[in-house]
Amino acid sequence: MTSKTFMAARVRRFGAAALLVAAAGCNDFLNTPNPTVIDADAIDPTADAAVLANSAQQNYAVYHGLGAMYSAWFTGEAIVAETFPTRNEFGRRDIVNVNGSLNTDVWVPLQRALSTSRFVMGLSLPTPTTNISLAQAALFNGFSFLSMAEQFCEGTFSVNPGTPGPRMNTNAMLDSAISSFNLAISVGRANGTATGVSYKNAAFVGLARAQLQRGNGAAAGTAADSVPAGFVFNMNYIDDLANRTRLANTMWQFTRDRGSISVGDFFRPTPADSRVPFQNGATFSPVLAAQDPLSGTFWVQLKFPGYASPIRLASRLEADYIRAEVGNDAAKLALIAARRTAASLPAFTGTTPAEILTEFFTQKGFDFWMENKRIADFRRAPAGVAGVPVPGSTYFKPGFAPVGNNTCYPVPFAETSTNPAFNP
Secondary structure (H helix, E strand, O other), X not given: OOHHHOOOOEEEOOOHHHHHHHHHOOHHHHXXXXXXXXXXXXXXXXXXXXXXXXXXXXXXXXXXXXXXXXXHHHHOOXXXXXXXXXXXXXXXXXXXXOOHHHHHHHHHHHHHHHHHHHHHHOOOOOOOOOOHHHHHHHHHHHHHHHHHHHHEOOEOOOOEOOEOOOOEOHHHHHHHHHHHHHHHHHHHHHHOOHHHHHHHHHHHHHHHHHHHHHOOHHHHHHHHHOOOOOOEEEEOOOOOHHHHHHHOOHHHHHHHOOOOEEEOHHHOOOOOOOOOOEEEHHHOOOOOOOOOHHHOOOEEEOOOOOOOOOEEEEEHHHHHHHHHHOOOHHHHHHHHHHHHHHOOOXXXXXXXXXXXXXXXXXXXXXXXXXXXXXXXXXXXXXXXXXXXXXXXXXXXXOOOOOOOOOOOEOOOHHHHOOOHHHOO
């Protein structure tokens, strides 16, 4: 499915989005001639914007869980405990552009989140300077562009109905994210409600992260300083047996139902780190095993122990890491000390800049284990991020080629083969 499929004048209805429509009593949606889309002409921006913005948020929630899983395999936070060759390509860091999982599980959900959030942003909303739906849509548009910039080597999006978007490099994607985060901050602040303030604070975290990835250290630090102490913004999930693929926490679903996610070696130190809770599947109740017997012991992640477990999206803690990263070694050492103390670990004794940087990213890796952040750190500072599968090394399962040298994901062939921007 290509970006041009996600037209700005249409929004797909999937799962929770359809439930939200019904709950809001939007009968026009339920009576649309084509039951798989919502036409722009049928939209009432005043009455329907909240439903559409919630749908955009849910679309990002779907991507966020899938993106966290695939990036966990890619960066060594987890190992691919299943047989799918397409998923083992992520674990081997050797992804081809015709990889079906790349397209279906990562690119398409991300494009859906981009499209639906952009759709809301393009509506003629009442009181746009304070409209909470606009703040919500801008926030998740920002995180969608940021995720694409962090994970994919290039990107694109649908510009308008029937028009596929431009070919974008990393900086162009980050600039789009920055623009959306700034809009979310402005509107959320002006809205002034608790929800508006929450969107604003989450957008400041996203802005700091995007500026950091863009190489704008001072701007990243300023945005990070704007996040209040104790702030946390989670993506929430629910346990709907009939619709777990869309509504449940992907990390638990693929742990419990499929046996796909086994904790990576680097994240099982001795003694164990409390931030990475896990258990041998053989002692779990019920007993859990890897889908692929060649994976060895199935180490069950327990950070997300249920279908309704939330996944953190933005926090003051992440802002603290960003502020320290753009600072000097003393700032990094101070945060390292604080995080090691919080985890009941002995004091860090390294002194060289390289040792400090590696320990800094190691502590960040444990703090944000399997939260879809490590791949950005690796792209930004590959020499400082330990535990990532090494190019040329033997893959942990027999029968596969050695680990490759990908640092980002290719744009799927399903996109590049149909988008003229990739075929000049």
